[in-house]
Amino acid sequence: MKNSIKVFAPATVANVVCGFDVLGFAVNEPGDEVEMRFTDTPGVVIKQITGDEGRLPLDAEKNTVSASVQHYLKHINRLDVGVEIELHKKMPIGSGLGSSSASTVAGLFAINKLMGDLLTVKELVPFAMKGEELACGYGHADNVAPALLGGFVLVRSYEPLDVISLPTPAGMYAAIVYPEVDVPTKDARQMIRSKVALSDAVKQWGNVAGLVSGLFMNDFDLIGRSMQDVLVEPVRSILIPGFEEMRKLATENGAIGFGISGSGPSVFALTKDEETARKITKLQQQHLHKININSKAFVSPVNAEGPSVI
Template identity: 55%
Template sequence: MNTIKVFAPATVANVVCGYDILGFAIDEPGDEIILSKNNSHQIAITKIEGDGGKLPKNPDKNVVSHVIRLFLKKINSDQGIDIELYKKMPLNSGMGSSAASSVAALVAINELMGAPFSRQELLPLAMEGERIACGNAHADNVAPALLGGLVLVRSYEPLDALRLPYPKDLSVVCVHPYVDVPTGEARKIIKERISLKSAVQQWGNIAGLVAGCCTNDLGLVGRSLEDVIIEPVRAMLIPYFYEMKQFALDSGAIGFGISGSGPSVFALCGNMEIAEVISQKIKELLSQKNIESESFVTKINEDGARVIS
């Protein structure tokens, strides 16, 4: 095999109450990458499309070439690689754009080089892509993009990420308002200290969310989709966040929150019909406020990154 094409999905990190430890993949959007072997012993980015010219083609500065270089070093290979990256999701959206690129690259190079590593073994390398992208090697985007489904990062030291069961009928609305909330800045405003009362409440919500997903109890899931630590701070960066949240809940959403660091928001719904209604209502609200947006109505992606050809 000399050439391979891989798709990696967008993700919703945190899932409201699980900051840096919970995330799920969605069917769309996502990124595609094509890797081809070359004889130059060099890594070259030959094409990037869909980024509006914002991403560097310099292989020393791009997360895709960075994780490929880490992979090749790990297997002691000097194989040359040409990279084509097709961004099919918005940048700086809170939907795991850099994670999708890193994961697509790693799954592709792993297959191209004979699949020496499992998906779990690729996870630390994908996290290094996040370190380059936003300064923090968190796994709540890359883990679900790699593994698919709903993922819990139980521990970072040592790394322990595992898939959780979830209600298969769940539908997801992701709405991306065209406003700028850089991930690094969104992380900086988070409080370094919280009260024990808030911590206990958050732990209860995380446990309730996991229990609700494992038992298909949508009522428990909905009650648990509450964040008393991160959302109150980050919501200030997202125009009309609470208005969007109220629209979603009044229209039948199980829960609503910020996708990753924002500005994208998401709603969990019991079916696609409710999801479509919520998508339309939120887009109409933002339009009335002169904010352009795009939305995705989708299911949770069960498989994570996949080889296309």
């Protein structure tokens, strides 16, 4: 059995426009890294966090990584185990790219590997959801499931949890732009209506079904037609400066579809190739620069692997 390990876990795009809390996919970059080693003293300790500008708690009970590792060790009845964790944040916090999810998943994947893969990767999803609950008050799986499983993931049901991996059409790229403005997940969730019109719900169901069908059928046109959100995006997009102009730049320059990543402020476009993805992010960043907003861009194929040992 290994005594130490270093793991990378990917960022994710949750909701995927019409699939609020039920659809997500993983990307190759950005992501987070966790170093973990066994110690002689029982319990979970966070030794160091880098790249967070002091924003994340070192308290093992309050940090999503250590808290979910504690849940895992309790589940396998190994509270006698001592673990030391170093978390290296390689992605922006509060970006809408599953920052807390990537950290949590890296930690869970690491401890499961060190313990000899006692659980399947899919069985780690509920423990990762505990971390999300700590981070934003609600244990949703549309970030953690794709971060763990890779690719596109559908959360068919939460009670009981039913997570389904979906196929990714060959050649699909994600073009992500993160405008450096603050949109806290809790605030973004509070803006969403608790009641919706039946006619809107019907449109949304049709789009979710269409998007899933398009992934299975390798049908980019169907995927694009289905990437419409009548429930959440109209409200959340108000919080993102330049949103409509960025949508226009994406759709006029070859994007399959465009939308908000998670609760924002990051936005993403799906494209058929890398060149189109790079062109779109460049144009969107130029627009944000004009309105005095700094941004970061990430271009990558959909990540099919999930977390990996470095």
